[in-house]
Amino acid sequence: MSGLHLIREIKFLLVFLVGICFTKTPSFSFEINTHKCIEKEGEAIRSIHPTCAKHYSQYYHDCCNWPGVYCSNLTGHVNQLLLSEFLSYCEDGLLPKNITELLPLQSQTIHLDPSLIALEDLIYLEITNLAGSYEVHANLSFIGSFPKLRHLIFASFNLNRGIDIPHQVGNLTKLHYLEISYSNMLARSLNMLSHLTSLRHLIFLNVDLSEATDWIRVVNNLPSLEHLELSECYPPDAILHPHSIINSSKSLAFLDLSYNFLKPSSIWTWIFNHSSLVRFSLSETLSSDSKIPSRFREMTSLSHLDLSNNYLKGDLPSSIKGLCRLQKLDLSGNNLKEDLSSIFQSLSCSNKSLMFLSLQSNHLTGSLPDFTKFHSLTELNLASNRLNGLFPSTFERRSNLVTLNLQENQLTGSVPDLSIFRSLRVLQLQNNQLNGTIHAGLGQLSRLEELDVSSNSLKGEISVSHLLNLSRLHHLDMSFNSLSFNVGSGWVPPFRLDTIGLASCRLGSRFPEWLRTQTNYVSLDMSHAGISDTIPFWFWNLSSRATFISLSHNRLRGELINPSTKNSTASSFSAIDLSSNLLEGSLTLYFGDYDYLNLSRNSFSGPISFICKSAWMLGLDLSHNLFSGKLPDCWSLFGFDLSVLDLSNNNLSGELPSSFGSLIRLNSLHLRNNKFSGKIPSFFCNFTRLVYLDLGDNLFSGEIPKWMGHMLPNLTVLSLRNNSFSGKIPLELCHLSSIQILDLSTNNISGVIPNCLCSFAAMTQELRPPVDIQDMNGTFLSIGPYKDYISLVLKGFIYEYKNHLELVKSVDLSSNMLGGIIPAEISCLTGLISLNLSGNNLIGPITVKVGQMKSLESLDLSNNHLSSQIPSTLTNLNFLGTLSLANNNLSGRIPTGTQIQTFDASAFAGNPRLCGDPLPKKCIEEGAKADENNNHEPTNNDEDIFLGLYISIALGFISGFWMVCGFLIFKRSWRYVYFRLWIHLYDRLYVITSLKLASIRRCFQA
Structure with missing residues (x-):
């Protein structure tokens, strides 16, 4: 018999032995049980789950000794029934082995029907945890038949369909406690509760009250009500009448209306009428912006106030001033814009009581005040505001602070001496503008468990004194600063970390030896750390819990030793990132099962057949290496798992193997800059989830398949650049409504540009949300949201877009025959x-x-x-x-x-x-136009002069012409003399020209 089974059996026996001698109740002390189970009550309990009851009766005939059944030691009647406990022993196999073997559990049907009326002395009834594998047959009309019932709980009671809360609940006039939570129930009215004058606790969680317009009236008429919880119920907005205020319950001390959808104007008046409230929660409830009412300062009994995530604004200091009993105040997730010092001043009267203060995710300004003035404060959360300036130069007194969260502000300066906070367990200062050093007093915080100062501009050295007494530390993140670790090669840390974040810290050129002691980490990030060394063999044997390892962007060199050949105990990693190093050689190693493996930007060579040793993967990046040869035909091993595959910038060749078609869950495929050949395989039409497809700079040929437009509907990036594709651009590509980058350049494509480009809907919008690659379950990869990239030729240069890929929208059809x-x-x-x-x-x-x-x-x-x-x-x-x-x-x-x-x-x-x-x-x-601009522009006087000149020229021409021509026409003797003169001149010129030509001719002949 195994040890675990023995423990369970002993536990069961002890429970039943106690049941023989005592009657245990949640609300009363144990009493000696001198009565046996009444037969009709035993039969009623057996009807709930006959198989379990038969199991129990094999061991104890008396039902009063069954798990979850408790009887009165005076009358023998069953007065308490806890159904979850009744079923759990049977379900979890906690019965003795010989008993469970007698009658195997077969039925998973639960019966809740009027036969339970036989339990007429019930005081406590709990029907919980029936969701899941059970099939529940319920007729709840019997609920009102227990006149003595004081405590009724329906929790996690899923009937797979919404049913009304039984109106018979109104008959339970002695009921003190009523809880209905996550049971798929609804109430169109709460009128059935009007007569429960003894009710003190009313708890509805995830009960549909959207039609219960009478909820405030009913609540106001419950005179004994002390605790009201209506969370995730979505009741209608309050319609207040004068009697709604007059009849309000004066005993109400606890009110929780969180996670609803109420108009501020309809709820504030009713709330402030309950001046006796001690604890009040309105988290994530208001349906619109609202100011914080000043009447809160009238509720002087408040000790717990939660108004988080309501986008509240207004004058906070005046609203909360005078709440001197506050122990918890949560105003996170609002639109408060006050100066922090004024808020602290308004809370000064609660300086001895306040234990929890959260003002996270507002717009608070100013510098940090001295929060040690609040003597009892244990948790302070001021994250995600606009706080600036330095830490206080001094603190007034020692503090019991346990959690201090100041992340995502604009704090500057150094991390001061915080050694007075000896109780501090969590210190979060990440994502600020801290630009000084870290005080060595940090090493005195012996109870510190989480330390995060990442994403600042801190500088200086981290020495042994900074980490001296941090023996309880399990989360350390100093990433993305300018810190240098100077701890010595023989240093032995006092802690065993779960999270190690040292990205961008200078750890020295040697691989850190102190890391050998960290055998329990889950996450390790030493990227950009300036390490110039080989990866020691012992590194792979460190932690069997590791799920994330990043050593990227260092100068790690040499070959990777195969841990499995050295009897390594390293098991599965979720993500390994060794990218951007100087690693080389062929790979035959096996890391185990992993979600994501990134070996890109190294000098690895040889085939990639080592991947066939993996059982499954979600992401694989082997890009920018020297891998060669054909792809192995083992891709069916990855089946439905592989989501991201990047083999770009290698020397891989040949056609894609047939098993490649089994990668039907691919979201991102990069094969750029290899020597792959052949046509695009038809099995690509099965990659219906493909978002990024980059086949550029290869030897692919043939026509662009028409089915791409129909079978790859989610394509955002399609690059077939620099291949040997021919034929026309298929009109079917216009069905790619999500496409934002289309690159078909440098091919042999002919025909015309399709005129259906308006169908590229993503390119008709100026902005588009970024696409995150997700795995087959719709969750992010182990490294977080995967950011894809694409290489594009823009403006004559090659760019690699990654961080803002959603903003890049490009069409490149160049260097074809269109x-x-x-x-x-x-x-x-x-x-x-x-x-x-x-x-x-x-x-x-x-x-x-x-x-x-x-x-x-x-x-x-x-x-x-x-x-x-x-x-x-x-x-x-x-x-x-x-x-x-x-x-x-x-x-x-x-x-x-x-x-x-x-x-x-x-x-x-x-x-x-x-x-x-x-x-x-x-x-x-x-x-x-230039000539006109260079000329002098005429004045009025110039125009008159030019006009007279033109007239004189015209008159002169006319008079001269007609004086000569008139004489020639009308006087014959002058006309004869005139023409004889021109004939004589012609004859003379002809004789002279002929003599000259004859003289020249004789000279040439001589």
């Missing part, structure tokens, strides 16, 4: 930042609608056969940083605009008929 015109529909892509259509055979004009693409930062239409003028709407592209229209047949004037004229002339070169800035060739209209 013809036809640029479709006007391309102007729909108003969110596009880069468009490259260069190096094709495009003809026709540039669409005049190009000016609608106002997000464009890069436009390249060079090396085509575009004609006509450059549209003037191009000047509307105010963000354009790169433009090339070179080597086309464009003509006319270059449009004038602030942005256009800033580009170099090379952007327009190769267009002989273009003119205007920035080209040296000026347009004709410009030259004429």
Whole structure:
């Protein structure tokens, strides 16, 4: 018999032995039981779960000794029934072994019906934990048949359908305690509770009260009510009448209305009528912004006040001033904008009582006051505000503070001597602007368990004195500072850490020896730590609990030793990141089962067949290495698990193996810059969850499959750049409504650009939320939200986008054989930042609608056969940083605009008929205009002079012409003399010319 089974059996026997001698009740002391179970009551209990009852009766015939059944020692009647306890011993196998073997448990059906009326002396009834594997048959009409019942609980009682709370509950006039929680029940009215004048505790958790408009009236009429809890019930807004205030219960001390949806105006008046409240919670309840009412200062009995996550605003100091009994105050998640010192001043009268104060996630300003003035304060949470300045220079007294959370503020300076906080267990200062040093007094906090100062600008050395007495420390995060560890090679830490965060700290060139003592860590981050060494073998044997290890961005060198060959006990890691180091050699090692393995940016070589030793993975990154050969045909091992695969920038070759098609859960696939060949396999149509697909810079060929547009509906990035694809661009690609990066450049694609580009809905929007790669269960990878990346050619340079990939929207169809015109529909892509259509055979004009693409930062239409003028709407592209229209047949004037004229002339070169800035060739209209600008502009007097001159010239020409011509026409003798003169001159010129030509001819002949 195993030890565990023996313990369980002894436990069961002890319970039943006590049951023989005593009657245990939750609310009364034990009494000697001198009576046996009454037969009719035993039969009623057997009907609940006959199989369990038969088990118990095999061991004890008396039902008063069964688990969860308690009888009165005076009458023998069952007065308490705890159904969860009754079932748990049977369900968990806590019965003796020989008994459970007699009658195996078969039925999982629970019966709750009127037969239980036989338990007429019940005082305590608890029906809990029936959700899950049980099939519950319930008729709850019997509930009102227990006249002595004082305590009734329905909890985790899931009937798989909403049922009304039985109205018979109203018959339980002696009821003191009523709880219904997470039982899939609803109440259209609470009127059935009106007669429960003895009710002190009313607890409804996750009960549908959305139609119970009478809830306030009923509550007000319960004179003994002390504790009211209506959490996650969504009651309707209060409609107050005068009697609602007059009849309010004066005994109410505990009120919890958290996680509802109420209008502030409908609830504040009713709440403040209960001046006797001691504990009050309204967390995440108000449906709209509201001011903190000043009447809170009237509720002087308050010790616990929770108004968190309600977007409250207003004058907080005046609202809470005078609450001198406060022990807990939670105002986190609101819109408070006060100075912190004024809040602390308003709470000064509670300086001896206040134990818990949370003002997290507001807009508080100012510097830190001396919070040691609150003698009893154990937890202070001021995270996610706008606090600035330094820590107080001195503290008034020693403090019992246990938790101090100041993360995500704007605090500056150093971490001071906090040694007076000897009780401190949690210190969170991450994500501030601390730029000084850490005081060595930190090492005196012997009770410290969590220390987080990450993401600051702290500097200086961390020595042994800083960590001297921190023997209880289990969480240490000093990442992303400028700290140097100077602890010596032989230092033995006093702690055993669960979390080690030392990213970007200078740990020295040698691998830290002190790490050998940390055998229990779960998470280790020593990235960017300046380590220049080999990874020692003992490192892989340290922790069997490790789920995250990052040694990336160091100068780790050498080969990775296979732990399994050394009888390593290292088991499974969830994530290992050894990227960006100097590691080399072929890999045959086995890390175990892991979620994510990142070996990128090293010099590993050889085949990648080592992955076939893995049972499953969610993410694998082997990019930027020297791996070669064909892919192994073992991808079916990963089946439904692998979500991220990056093999880019290696020397891998060949066609993709058939088992690759089993990766149907892939979200991200990067095969860029290898030598993969063949057509895109048809099994890619099974990758329906694919978001990022990068096959660029390979030897893939064939046509782009038409099914891509239908079978890969979630594609956000598609890059087929620099392959040998041919054929036309399938019209089916227009079904990719989520696409935001489409790169088909440098292929042999022909045909025309599809005119259905308006279907790229993601490119018609200026912004889009980032896409996080998730695993098959919809949860993040072990490293957190996975940020994908893509390499793009933008503005003539290769960029790798990762952190802001959601902002990049690009279409690149360059260096193909596309013809036809640029479709006007391309102007729909108003969110596009880069468009490259260069190096094709495009003809026709540039669409005049190009000016609608106002997000464009890069436009390249060079090396085509575009004609006509450059549209003037191009000047509307105010963000354009790169433009090339070179080597086309464009003509006319270059449009004038602030942005256009800033580009170099090379952007327009190769267009002989273009003119205007920035080209040296000026347009004709410009030259004429320049001449006009250089001439003197005539005055009025000049115009009169020119007018007279023109008239004189005209008259002179007319008179001279007609005087000569008139004489020749009318006087014949003059006409004969005039023409004879011209004939004589002609004859003389002819003789002289002929003699000269004859003389020249004789000279040449001689």
